[in-house]
Amino acid sequence: MVEKTPILDALTYIFLMLGILIVGFPIIYAIIAATLPIEDVSRVPMPMIPGDQFMFNIKAAWEKGDLGTQLVNSFIMASGITIGKICVSMLGAFSIVYFDYRLRTVAFVTVFCTLMLPVEVRILPTYEMAANVFGPFNLMWEKLGLGAVASWIAGHEVEINLDLSLLDSYTGLILPLVASATCTFLFRQFFLTVPEELCEAAKMDGASAMTFFTKILFPLSKTNIAALVVIEFVYGWNQYLWPLLITTNPDVMTAVIGLQNLIPQADDLPYWNIAMAGSLLVMLPPILVVLFMQRWFVRGLVEREK
Amino acid sequence: MIKRSIFTSKTLPYLLILPQILVTVTFFYWPAFQGLMQSMMLSDPFGLHNTFVWFDNFITLFKDPLYLKSIITTLGFSAATAAVSITFGLFIATMANRALKAKAVIRTLLIWPYAVAPAISGVLWLFLLHPSYGIVALFMKKTLGLDWNPVLRGGDAMIMIIMASAWKEVSYNFVFFLAGMQSIPKSLIEAAAMDGASPFKRFWFITVPLLSPTLFFVTVMNIIYAFFETFGVIHTVTQGGPGGATNILVYKVYQDGFIGLNLGSSAAQSVVLMALIIIITILQFKYVERKVQYTG
Incomplete structure (x- = not known):
């Protein structure tokens, strides 16, 4: 930087952390929900401490949504x-x-x-x-x-x-x-x-x-x-x-289409934990591709502008 | 434009471009032409006879209060989505550009929502803003004292799809703004600093003007995104409801044509959208040309 601005620099990092937190919040929340049993996830507000039901919910989403076939299709x-x-x-x-x-x-x-x-x-x-x-x-x-x-x-x-x-x-x-x-x-x-x-x-x-x-x-x-x-x-x-x-x-x-079946409807039991587990599974592959190939991705995206 | 040094062959160039032309003609031009024809036809209830009615479908369409409402809804929705995601994206990019340490980590942490499908973003926000279980909904009800109910109230449903659509687009905008800021010569900023310009002044009088081409491009892309690609959000979150409050134009084409089987009206709506995107594309290219001339 050009000059020393300690207050502004500190603010920069605080805002950045806030920004990252806001951007990441839906996912953090989804991850926590995906680890909770149904009793916890339907409590208001939902506890913000992860539970131990993650694998169980993933398995439930996998079976209920037939994600095996669908992920292969995707x-x-x-x-x-x-x-x-x-x-x-x-x-x-x-x-x-x-x-x-x-x-x-x-x-x-x-x-x-x-x-x-x-x-x-x-x-x-x-x-x-x-x-x-x-x-x-x-x-x-x-x-x-x-x-x-x-x-x-x-x-x-x-x-x-x-x-x-x-x-x-x-x-x-x-x-x-x-x-x-x-x-x-x-x-x-x-x-x-x-x-x-x-x-x-x-x-x-x-x-x-x-x-x-x-x-x-x-x-x-x-x-x-x-x-x-x-x-x-x-x-x-x-x-x-x-x-x-x-x-x-x-x-x-x-x-991405099949995920619709996992969203709890009005008169279902609120299986949001399973819906969130399914969402995490389905969004994971493209996120991994973007993260691992970030350098090329940013270049490619910006170059499309020209 | 073409190369100076080229290959000569009678058949090869045609063979090379053939796959693209075939797909383009079969799945782009022929359907577009069919849509254009259909938009001027009136089908009988059994789909056996088509009568050519010129622009009747369009006249009916623009007299239909539901369609006019959908236009307003779409304009409001895309303006709000673009405004939210551009403001937030620009702000974070400015901060990330100032940061000296952990640049790569910061970028990584902000970039990934780009990869989330609009439909999945919809599911996540549906949960966050769910009137009975959502934590953000709870916050709005308890702390802000709002009577939040997106299932029944159109305005609330609109806020929900704006959040779901804008969230994902923030990272797209962030990438462009950061790249744009990094290409601004450091010497300009330093010269301004020597002349005593404060960081805020430098941002307003140097960064923003030099960023204006990026800003323009991002705005256009955000509007196209809000108009066309948010279909997944609408379909998973509100299905156009309640009472058509989130029934944006693209969703209405799908509903009227694919679900309601009102072929003539749906085709006319498609043609309106087609005209719109043609105008946007032409405007964009006109602007790009000008930009090239200015920078030499």
Whole structure:
């Protein structure tokens, strides 16, 4: 600091502690609640000394909420989205930055404009799309009278009604979320900063485009990938609206949605201890990812601003 | 922009971008187009016939007092959520930036709520503010003498979802503000100090103006978050109730369309939201462009 301000410095730390306490309070409270038996947790105010029922409550939440299956589902969804997004957008950015072709700008604008179409503004039609991926095809077949044409060519009645539903499937949970304008942007920005000489040298040595991509560009992007892994894993794990729409089968339900079943309703016994134990379990994986990869996470998050 | 040194291939670039374009067209553009069409259609009760009605759905929508109420609710909710989380985030970031010791620990302790899903944040605050069991609710009733009941009273329910939504966003804002403050040149602060500016003056006249691009970005992101991503909070905590007091626009689209099956109205509401986010995005990019020009 510039000058000595002992009072202000002391205040700084006091406020910081207060801030950390306020931010951390919901979790501290949840942890304490998760260690108490039902008699204690329904007392008002609840005792602030941890009990010894933690494992019992965790087990109860695990069984009552079927968290085993749901956590696995969440993990599959989050990793699928993370890997899918990174692959799709890295290849896309490579295509946009390192090639010159007629539809390059069109492709770029198409990807860019998805920024303006979050799932929240197209809830129903996206659901319909997932319910039958061939819906548009069937519609066109019918509208354009292709059926009649096909019948005429074949000489007999031709009926085509393709049906492929992504509802209640991992593909349905993952696929619609792997396209991302922000990810593609990030890679594009990064690729633009990669020195031209690298590409020239690689070309001179006779490397093909894909060799350059895998041997040079990919290793150079490692930090960016690490940052995106954190952000996208958290994003994927915490998805709410989309899984809520397309899963009805408990076997593919994700943990964040399933947690709803643990919240005590008005006429239930107030099993808040179990609800809190379940909440802690479900929030733990993304928190661990953020904490362990904090350095890359902060970098990645802040870089998205540009 | 493109590289000077590029590869030439007829098919490869198309193959590389194909997965992204396929997903984008199937799950973004086609549904958006369908939504746009649907918003100008009127379906019969059995969903067998659609009549093209131009903008009737929109006219009905903007005459609907429930929708107008939802707009007001959403504006109030997002303004309050953004205000609370930005103020708190800025304050903590300022403090953390002043701290000399234990910087890494402080950051770690403040960063993790980012990873908590909005829906889970909702569950935590539902418990804290539960009228019979919550400790914060008890504090409000006993110490502040408030008649706290979010199950019955709309205003209280609103406060509850604001708390649940803002809490999680504080750490997001904190990360950006701290990064923004750390990029302010130390020499500026030192020069001001030599000229006799107090820490508060330095904060107000140097840190805040230099932080304004970050502040703008964070505000936009917070508003988008409050508008769209708080769906999980609403769904777990209040389900839009009591009496529609927390029925924000996104939740209303879901309720009217997915639960109520009023397709035309829901599609029209989606289109309104789409228009809104397009405006926000354009504004944001206009501003970013200007910022780039200013800094050279």
